[in-house]
Amino acid sequence: MIFHIVKRELYDHLSSLRFALTTLLILILMIVNAVTYLGEYKQRIGQYRKRTRDSQDRLKARCDSLYHLVLRGPGNLQKKPSPLSFCTDGGEKLLFGEVEGSTAGRTRFWSNRDASSEFTEIWDLKYPPNYDLLFISETIPRERSIMPEYIKIDWGFVTAVLLSFTGILFTFDAISGEQERGTLRLMLANSISRNTVICGKFLSAFFTIAIPVLIGVIVSTSIIYLSEAVQFKGSHWMRLGFIVCVALIYTSIFIFLGLLVSSRVKESSTSLAILLLIWTVWVVLMPSALGSLGNRLQSRPTPKEFMAQVQDSREDLQTRYFARIKEPPRQESPATIATALGAEYVNKDAELRDRLRAGYLFAELRQIQIARSLTRISPAAVVQYAFEGLAGTGLPRHLDFISQTRQYAKQFRQFLIDTDRSDPDSPHAVGIPEGTSQKPVNFDAVPKFEDQHRFGTDLNAAIIDLLLLIMFLLVLFVSTFLSFLRMEIG
Amino acid sequence: MFLVLLKREILAHLITFRFAVTVIACLLLVVITTLIRIDDYEKRLAGYNTARNANREELLSTRTYSFLMPKVDRPPNPLSIFNAGMDNRLGNTLRIYYTNVPVLWDAQTHSSGNTFIDHFYRIDLIFIFQFVLSLLALLFAYDAIAGERETGTMRLTLSNSVRRGSILASKYLGAMTCLILPLIMSFIIALIWIVSTGSIVFSGNDFLRIAGILLTSIIYLSAIYLIGLFFSAWASRTATALMLSLFVWVVLVLVYPSLSVSLIDQLTSPVDSRIFSAEKAIRQTLNTVTKKGQEYLKNNRIEDESGKFNPEENWQLHIGIGDGRIAMRIEFKAYDWYAIHPESEKFIPHVIRYHQFLTPLRFQAAEKIGLLRLPALEQLRFRRARIARNLLRLSPAAMYNLATQAWAGTDLYGVEDFFQTVRQYRRTLVNYFYDKDAFSSRQWFASDKGAIDLDDLPRFVYQRADLWTNASRALPDLQLLLLLNVALFLLTFAIFVRQEI
Numbered sequence: 001m002i003f004h005i006v007k008r009e010l011y012d013h014l015s016s017l018r019f020a021l022t023t024l025l026i027l028i029l030m031i032v033n034a035v036t037y038l039g040e041y042k043q044r045i046g047q048y049r050k051r052t053r054d055s056q057d058r059l060k061a062r063c064d065s066l067y068h069l070v071l072r073g074p075g076n077l078q079k080k081p082s083p084l085s086f087c088t089d090g091g092e093k094l095l096f097g098e099v100e101g102s103t104a105g106r107t108r109f110w111s112n113r114d115a116s117s118e119f120t121e122i123w124d125l126k127y128p129p130n131y132d133l134l135f136i137s138e139t140i141p142r143e144r145s146i147m148p149e150y151i152k153i154d155w156g157f158v159t160a161v162l163l164s165f166t167g168i169l170f171t172f173d174a175i176s177g178e179q180e181r182g183t184l185r186l187m188l189a190n191s192i193s194r195n196t197v198i199c200g201k202f203l204s205a206f207f208t209i210a211i212p213v214l215i216g217v218i219v220s221t222s223i224i225y226l227s228e229a230v231q232f233k234g235s236h237w238m239r240l241g242f243i244v245c246v247a248l249i250y251t252s253i254f255i256f257l258g259l260l261v262s263s264r265v266k267e268s269s270t271s272l273a274i275l276l277l278i279w280t281v282w283v284v285l286m287p288s289a290l291g292s293l294g295n296r297l298q299s300r301p302t303p304k305e306f307m308a309q310v311q312d313s314r315e316d317l318q319t320r321y322f323a324r325i326k327e328p329p330r331q332e333s334p335a336t337i338a339t340a341l342g343a344e345y346v347n348k349d350a351e352l353r354d355r356l357r358a359g360y361l362f363a364e365l366r367q368i369q370i371a372r373s374l375t376r377i378s379p380a381a382v383v384q385y386a387f388e389g390l391a392g393t394g395l396p397r398h399l400d401f402i403s404q405t406r407q408y409a410k411q412f413r414q415f416l417i418d419t420d421r422s423d424p425d426s427p428h429a430v431g432i433p434e435g436t437s438q439k440p441v442n443f444d445a446v447p448k449f450e451d452q453h454r455f456g457t458d459l460n461a462a463i464i465d466l467l468l469l470i471m472f473l474l475v476l477f478v479s480t481f482l483s484f485l486r487m488e489i490g
Numbered sequence: 491m492f493l494v495l496l497k498r499e500i501l502a503h504l505i506t507f508r509f510a511v512t513v514i515a516c517l518l519l520v521v522i523t524t525l526i527r528i529d530d531y532e533k534r535l536a537g538y539n540t541a542r543n544a545n546r547e548e549l550l551s552t553r554t555y556s557f558l559m560p561k562v563d564r565p566p567n568p569l570s571i572f573n574a575g576m577d578n579r580l581g582n583t584l585r586i587y588y589t590n591v592p593v594l595w596d597a598q599t600h601s602s603g604n605t606f607i608d609h610f611y612r613i614d615l616i617f618i619f620q621f622v623l624s625l626l627a628l629l630f631a632y633d634a635i636a637g638e639r640e641t642g643t644m645r646l647t648l649s650n651s652v653r654r655g656s657i658l659a660s661k662y663l664g665a666m667t668c669l670i671l672p673l674i675m676s677f678i679i680a681l682i683w684i685v686s687t688g689s690i691v692f693s694g695n696d697f698l699r700i701a702g703i704l705l706t707s708i709i710y711l712s713a714i715y716l717i718g719l720f721f722s723a724w725a726s727r728t729a730t731a732l733m734l735s736l737f738v739w740v741v742l743v744l745v746y747p748s749l750s751v752s753l754i755d756q757l758t759s760p761v762d763s764r765i766f767s768a769e770k771a772i773r774q775t776l777n778t779v780t781k782k783g784q785e786y787l788k789n790n791r792i793e794d795e796s797g798k799f800n801p802e803e804n805w806q807l808h809i810g811i812g813d814g815r816i817a818m819r820i821e822f823k824a825y826d827w828y829a830i831h832p833e834s835e836k837f838i839p840h841v842i843r844y845h846q847f848l849t850p851l852r853f854q855a856a857e858k859i860g861l862l863r864l865p866a867l868e869q870l871r872f873r874r875a876r877i878a879r880n881l882l883r884l885s886p887a888a889m890y891n892l893a894t895q896a897w898a899g900t901d902l903y904g905v906e907d908f909f910q911t912v913r914q915y916r917r918t919l920v921n922y923f924y925d926k927d928a929f930s931s932r933q934w935f936a937s938d939k940g941a942i943d944l945d946d947l948p949r950f951v952y953q954r955a956d957l958w959t960n961a962s963r964a965l966p967d968l969q970l971l972l973l974l975n976v977a978l979f980l981l982t983f984a985i986f987v988r989q990e991i
Contacts, residue, residue: 021737036756146875150751273508280622291610292526368606
């Protein structure tokens, strides 16, 4: 019986104007997205390769002496663009594509009555790049575009905004309309259970929307696949599969919402008014409006306070060490106490800067995480975050990239110490020229950074959003069923 | 008869559920949005005040003329509560050097906010009307004619001696009254809220600007309503009219504005050949000046015991910040020789002559580069922005957004006004240098005889463009919206008059 109901409804839907319009719109948007993505991805990956190459060349040039590497570090570390960025862009333009591992080369003077010396800062990781601790309050490095603001049209937009809208369009009159016409009473006069009716309504609406979605997905992925500009691996297909599933789950939420409201009210026009209101608030407004509240809930040091903190801690460290250094460091092996202390100071200072910077960054990110958690009241935001996680773009990916660079920095430091240890002539006080090996380093042995897209990590970031979506779905599913079962049909 | 019809329409709308929904939704959203925007504005204002005070202190501690490089700040626009526009997106703090004619891209942002907060799309009051109220306007329209035709009341009405024109006019006016009601209520509530905070002071002209925004909102809503009415007259069934108008709404309001701008952004290149020729000319000017300076030093060599005395030594401050390609400019050099050894005193006349020779040259070169750089950057960025804006004019929602931005003064031109003022201020600053004979004075580079006196330094004052400028910037979009209204009304009328009921 359910089969008959689904079939009847499906025929109705497929021959309707709304189906034609939806299919047309989704298809056009998906194709435009695929085509613009191809150009953009080519440019992005080209830029990534070029920058990586340049950065490696500069690293190679620094290999002429180990001290150079110790001083100037690994150079810029690049974030690899995700080939799935056509699913959702995740605001990549607003995030920084690289982390800078370099030194500003500032020196600190040490002197006592009869001697003086200077200690040069060694490298640390800077994110965002060019973000100098001394000028943090003055500038925000940011691309300043004067183009009118726009929302990127990608799968994320099509899903979050259009599919939810379509879900409502197909269901707002599903029950109230039949009740108005009296056909619902007729149908229930037969030996059809209400469960069957509601299941049939849901399934038919679901298939009707799934058809244009799947067509759009297939067309746009084939455009991208056939252009051969992008190489997809097995894991990419898996991610795409997940993304389509998430999109369909999200659409189901709104189908159930439509059925719920439609079964609660008498007239279709009222049902539509209520649904459109819920939709504008829940889908369009909430993700943006709630985000602005994140700043209020969690405070963070102002740039000025932060700068003062940086300056104080560094002065403090300097005073402590410089008081203990009694003579200038000398180039002799084994290292003198002054050399060892100097090297220790330079390293501790780099460590301190790194720790403070990371602390500031994470304080900023915590605000954003809170803002994101708030917006999760809206399934439109949830689906966007799930997409970001699965496609490997946006904030979770950025965090993973930063943690990878931090790991790499550790590895790089260890490499420097190990290399210095293997040089018998070095005084083994890595950090200052007097205490570090000056021999050239084999470039091939230097660890290189390569940004990895790890499916496990990405999925981890998305899992909470997936669960939330399923929860939304279950809540609406149960309430729709209960509402329809208890509905009085007049 | 017309009045009877109009009264009927208004009453019919007022008792509907959708009217209640519209009013409640509008007021609720407006209150929340106003709250968020006021908070944002106050934060930005606090950031501006801190920055301004710091800059003044820094300026007062200047000891030599060459170090005179005042920093100016753009105050946040209080009307950004209505339409945020570009007010917060573009740079708001800028240092003025005598060696550089400043443009928009030299400006930076004082970082009062979170670096990542841009991830959340900012909403403002116009956003609510543009999206929510327009959608509800369609709900008022889709069954206006088609619905009456289906229920048969249209036939009944026409059986009286009523002209079709007055039926259409009464429908339009009736629905518009019911739409304008929540709109005006929203404006009043927002204004009460804003004024009662006390931190935001509107001038008389600001209220006129807000009136302009209100007028534009009414015209926009009317255009969207007429789209719905058009489909209602055209389609044979209510359901069809509803689907078509919702579909058109999705395309015009949601999809098209983003799609057109993103296509322009991705498909057009910001670089073209004219940029390269400008670059070449700039580089040439730069080289000439550098060469002249070197030549002067070579021809007027001063020998002393320790070797060559170089007036450029010590206390150089190299500042090079810029945006991408057209970042080349005259190197800015500032000197503060705060203590001069008595033995070096004999060199001072030479140093004065050197600066007297070179500084005016560098200043002139900076002017010349400014003349090359400004049009090149305009070419580079403004052209694309203009194309995007023109393309946007196919969507009434985008037109509405642009027009209200212009009224509020938060559009691109409104922000550019600030930089215009900065360029003027720089000119007065240079005149001040000439008046003081600063280039050829000892205090250009040395403060050993005391710091310069800054009492009569001209102050930077920025005022937003006057009301008429705002109005004339909003006018093109306003006219287009009006035109759209008239066209849609005539079209609907033509269809409705010829229709068989």
